[in-house]
Amino acid sequence: MATYYSLKKRNNPKLLSLVIPCYNEELVIPYLRKSLEEILPKIATKVEVILVNDGSSDQTIESLIAWSLSDKRIKIISFARNFGHQIAVTAGMDNANGDAIIIMDADLQDPPEVILEMLAKYREGYDVVYGKREERVGESRFKLATAWLFYRLMKILVHKDLPLDSGDFRLISRNCLDALKGMREKHRFLRGMGAWVGFPQTPVIYKRAARAAGETKYPLRKMLTLAMNAAISFSPLPLRFSLSLGIIIAFVGFIVGITAVVKAWMHYSGLYPELVYNPGWATVVALLCLIGGSILISIGILGEYIARIFEEVKGRPLYVIESKFNFESQKVRNK
Secondary structure (H helix, E strand, C coil), rough: CCCCCCCCCCCCCCCCEEEEEEECCCCCCCHHHHHHHHHHHCCEEEEEEEEECCCCCCCHHHHHHHHHHHHCEEEEEEECCCCHHHHHHHHHCCCCCCCCCCCCCCCCCCCCCHHHHHHHHHHHHCCEEEEEEEEEECCCCCHHHHHHHHEEEEEEHCCCCCCCCCCCCEEEEHHHHHHHHHCCCCCCCCHHHHHHHCEEEEEEEEECCHHHCCCCCCHHHHHHHHHHHHHHCCHHHHHHHHHHHHHHHHHHHHHHHHHHHHHHHHHHCCCCCHHHHHHHHHHHHHHHHHHHHHHHHHHHHHHHHHHHHHHHHHHHHEEEEEECCCCCCCCCCCC
């Protein structure tokens, strides 16, 4: 990604906030705790860890509370229900007090050791340091293929500067965070929002590990939902696609109509009396299906945009917090 600003070297942030969303991660929490307890002493700055319980149905919240009772650096936000990964990350960002924050998942596929490399890039003056995966361990060929396609499509649909093969694992400076906090749309794609706001950005290359425990919380269905949200929230291309499809169908219908008129004229004028003019039902049915299908596709795409407008204008909070632990104010806030 191109750098548009001159870089100014700086010290480590006075406070670093780690934002970690958790959804049914009961099996992972012990591994996460051990890993963070090993890496935090190596970070030459004060650290707070904000763990967001995204309406888990297992014993995740109990494990998190027990952890927070033994370490005041561990802060817990617990949602009233499941609001989704991107919203959980947003809640952590809203409540982070650090001069820089790092977003990472609880499953340890993004190794905490990379935090040290991200801080080195932060000291060089970068406001966004994102993890770029050179290898993904323990994932099927289908998962690798769909992930590869997902990132390339998002680069076309969302933003030309969207980095390839990078997830939400990243460091964000306070300046960039303040800009992101001003964007309150409900259908969120934080990677695209980070590319949109700009600021100097650079990658750190790492090998993505297999999950420490449990099952992935991002199956194909959720990946497709995220892709649709990103495409519709950031780009008018789906609407333009429906317009292009309508033009193509109209052109095909025009050609078929002209061909039928010419064949009829050639037959009845006697120019080519042997030419059989007997249009079949298959042509009519095919054209009806093409035209009807294109209309339904266009209406469906338009409906998705209207549905998002409807949800935005209601002005509901992005999330509802049930409880908070180890924050200075335990008051429940809805955002």
